[in-house]
């Protein structure tokens with residue numbers, strides 16, 4: 140299937156690693172020009188090099204999207220490299236304000252909640268304000284926001300993160316309605332556990348606490364066997380699993396998918412929708 144992405148310009152936030160990197164690689168393979176983004180310039184450049192190595196086109200824009208200043212730097216670099224953006228993937232996120240761990244309801248201060256909202260939700264709003272009005276004026280565009288299974292199935296251990304991810308799913312719908320009949324679609328993808336640095340940090344700390352072997356594949360299976368996040372598939376996700384779904388949503392072929400939230404979790408979510 141030709142996804143008709145050749146020549147489309149895509150900014151993938153947080154593509155210096157993990158799921159964002161997976162999305163960037165798949166879109167590049169489909170012919171899109173990629174703006175790789177992260178805070179770490181070296182790692183972002185490595186991903187851009189990996190894209191060039193497969194014959195793709197890539198540029199780098201760096202900046203902390205939890206701040207207005209960082210976002211301004213990303214906006215300026217993106218404009219300088221490619222002019223406008225046709226496909227915006229709002230992927231950055233995490234639990235950094237909670238110290239990288241899960242946090243907890245009465246452990247997380249209002250500052251942690253604010254930081255978590257900045258990283259997972261407000262960062263995406265900054266990019267939407269910067270790039271989406273021009274998509275609407277051109278009559279074509281795609282916005283894909285990365286949430287999480289926790290956005291619809293919250294846990295008390297990660298309350299702030301789950302609430303921020305619920306906000307991502309919610310604002311996706313209001314933005315799709317704001318952009319009605321404009322040619323710009325807006326959707327959410329919600330990964331389950333996916334083997335990235337973020338997830339491997341969890342496997343490492345669990346593995347050390349439980350005395351599991353160091354092999355990450357073994358730790359992944361042991362983690363699944365705990366039954367906290369049961370899964371209908373034999374493994375958890377890989378970044379390019381998410382990339383394949385995103386590529387279809389980003390394609391002109393995905394034109395009739397709008398305001399939706401797609402789970403991509405190998406059957407992890409214990410729900411019928």
Ligand SMILES: NC(=O)c1ccc[n+]([C@@H]2O[C@H](COP(=O)([O-])OP(=O)(O)OC[C@H]3O[C@@H](n4cnc5c(N)ncnc54)[C@H](OP(=O)(O)O)[C@@H]3O)[C@@H](O)[C@H]2O)c1
Nearest residue numbers: 153155156157158177178179203204231232332333335337
């Ligand atoms: N992995 C999972 O199991 C899982 C499950 C559900 C949802 N998700 C969601 O998927 C998305 C990607 O997660 P991941 O596992 O791929 O994470 P990751 O491996 O930790 O990568 C995070 C990426 O986001 C960038 N980033 C984070 N905060 C940033 C900020 N404030 N400003 C600019 N860049 C920032 C990082 O850039 P630098 O490193 O260059 O700073 C990095 O490129 C997140 O939204 C996460 O919540 C992940």
